[in-house]
Amino acid sequence: ESERYCYNTTLCWNPDVEKYFAKAYGADHFSRISAALTRPSCYSCIRVNELKTTTDAVFKKLLAVLEERRPQDDSVMVETNVKSDDTASNSTSGKYSVSKCDIPSLDYVILVKGSGPHSIDYGHEADKPLKEVCVSRKCAEAVLRGAHVYVPGVLACSAHLEKGETVAVSVAMEQPSANGGWGVGFTRGTVLQGSETGKDGYPYHSERRGLYIGQGNSMLSRAGLFRVSQGLAIDMKKRVFDLPSFYDVLEGEIFLQNLPSIIAAHVLDPREGEKIFDMCAAPGGKTTGIAALMKDKGEVIAADRSHKKVRDIQKLASELNLKCITPLKLDALKSIRRINGTCHHQVLHIENIQTPDLSSLQIQQMPVTSSMDCKLKHILSCVSFLYPIHDLFEPRSCISRTTEIINSLGGRAGSVEGFLSNSFHRILLDAPCSALGLRPRLFTGEDTLESLRTHAKYQKRMFDQAVQLVRPGGVIVYSTCTINPGENEAVVRYALDTYKFLSLAPQHPKVGGPGLVGGFSFADGYEE
Incomplete structure (x- = not known):
């Protein structure tokens, strides 16, 4: 019965998919990846809203929350390291270890380590x-x-x-x-x-x-x-895995988010006053992360084709008191405005809404070559964890354009029919994918080689849109949450081969290993 009443699961892959991944990663490595996917990360990762509070303040509040929740037989403080400013950087309250993230430049991230399997x-x-x-x-x-x-x-x-x-x-x-x-x-x-x-x-x-x-x-x-x-x-x-719940804890001050997602927004390196496009923004975690890094100064267009998801983004932005985010209903595959099959050089404006003109702003020049980041999020989320501006606008203009758009349309999310070419300084394409890098994952049986290739086809089309929308010298960060190289390295290869003016950019901070190289020949003759 001890073998019955336990947690001991393995992923059952489609045989062709398993063979494909074993060739890409090596059989032993893929076996370890597959086992790791069935377990959650041992850390809960918390992004601090530094526009409202400080990391030190949240650190102390989290310790107090965990102290209040601890069982009576748990020790309160097992170990504490104190910095010169008398702020604890690593503490253990009961069974949870709380620490500040030691990855360079991620000083607004706090990690709460859980335990398991039990x-x-x-x-x-x-x-x-x-x-x-x-x-x-x-x-x-x-x-x-x-x-x-x-x-x-x-x-x-x-x-x-x-x-x-x-x-x-x-x-x-x-x-x-x-x-x-x-x-x-x-x-x-x-x-x-x-x-x-x-x-x-x-x-x-x-x-x-x-x-x-x-x-x-x-x-x-x-x-x-x-x-x-x-x-x-x-x-x-x-x-079986003991991770703390942060439901309704420090609302507006913290946001629970996977570390790879935080890094994906951070490597975009958004600057105050810039115009940023989050092409597939729902549920809004990376969008709000970008806005926070910009100190809520500039404009972040957050697009999704689902009306409900757009409203969810608007709600999250409101909870975090971020006013530079404009959620819009827009299909990422139709981001370039076209009429009768040709590019139309005028954005569809919503009536009575004044959108700040960013054309006259002095923006720090980016490197001469356009660039994008190929250190894909799947590497961060899976492989690395196998082991363990001044005011830009008048105050009236700074009032949430999101709220104005929602109100002007009777409570419905705003929408556009696309944007002009060269509209954005930076673009995050966190593309819809097979999600085979999310942890924990208990089921993979429905995924086939055909379905994986379908994802990649749409991702390439989205990339085609992103390349037209980014300004010369701008940045595109492409990320996914899958371990499928056909949706990761192969899409980057497609972009570099198709658009010769693109070049790879280094990732800061760099977490995880290098990307995969090589290729794969499918039975129908398709080469990847």
């Missing part, structure tokens, strides 16, 4: 099956990162579950279906039983083996779990 005693008895709640795979991935279980993530649970009872939390992983697709194989609200044989053995008994991610207290009865549509379902008490 073996959990679920208290199983042979004649008394565990009370159990089975959650969706996406819910489980969030729990492994430190979240609690919320009602929408619950798919099934034991019979007669009462509020307050202790439950084991397992994962409903997608399985091959008869129609050739993937699914969990049962409907929401199904009763789980603990025995392996007979009618009590179904559904999904053997498939849950090795997919137990922790234990917690049920906040609702079984009837309540499937009657309400939202709310806290399971308050997690014991976790």
Whole structure:
């Protein structure tokens, strides 16, 4: 039973995809990458909003929050290193270690180190099956990162579950279906039983083996779990990976964000007064990071083709009190304004909105050659973690153009039909991708070589747009969250071969290893 009630999962790849990655990385290296993907990072990474507070102040507040939450049997302060300014740079409060990021220039980042994997005693008895709640795979991935279980993530649970009872939390992983697709194989609200044989053995008994991610207290009865549509379902008490939750903590002062995402915005090196384009901005983490680095002076256009996601970006910018961000509904593939198939040299302006004119600003000249950054985020997020301006406008103009656009359209997000060529000093193309570098990841079965190639096709088209929109001497940072070289190095190779005026730029700070070299020949003759 100890082999059943544990967390011991492996990724099941499409055989062709696995062969492709093994050739790119080497079989042993890819095996380690695949294993690492099933585990969360051991750190929670916090970006401090320095426009509102200081890193030192947040550091002390986080220690106080963790101190307040610590179990009674945990020591409060195990180790403290104090700088000359009497500010703790590395501290341990209870079971969490808090430190300032030591990567050069990332002094606005704080790391909170968790622990795991842990073996959990679920208290199983042979004649008394565990009370159990089975959650969706996406819910489980969030729990492994430190979240609690919320009602929408619950798919099934034991019979007669009462509020307050202790439950084991397992994962409903997608399985091959008869129609050739993937699914969990049962409907929401199904009763789980603990025995392996007979009618009590179904559904999904053997498939849950090795997919137990922790234990917690049920906040609702079984009837309540499937009657309400939202709310806290399971308050997690014991976790396989113990990472602190920062939900509603220091709101507006901090933003929880993966380190590679923070670096992707930082290497863009945005300057005060510049005009920046975040082509695929949702959910807005990198957008707000860029705005903060610019000290909220200049303009950041944050585009997404989803109205809801644009509103989410606007909400986040408001929470962080960032006024230089303009969220717009725009498909990245249609960023260049065209009419009748030709480029139209006039941006569609929204009525009654005054957009500041940046054309007369004196901007520090960038290097002569246009450049972009090929140190891709997948290297940072996967490989490196295998081991462990003055006021530019009048005060009235500085009022959030986002808010003005939303209000002028009756609460709907603003939209444009594209921009002129050479409109932006810097562009971040954090392209939609296969997301095969996100951690933790519990399922990869649906990805095929064809689907991976489709992602790359659209990424190249987005790059074509970015190259036209950036000013001569400007910067493009291209990033993804996938380990697929076809979406990373191959796209960079395409850009350099297609646009001879582009050149690679060094990344500052540099984290992770070098990019991959070589190529791959597909069965249909396609060369990558």
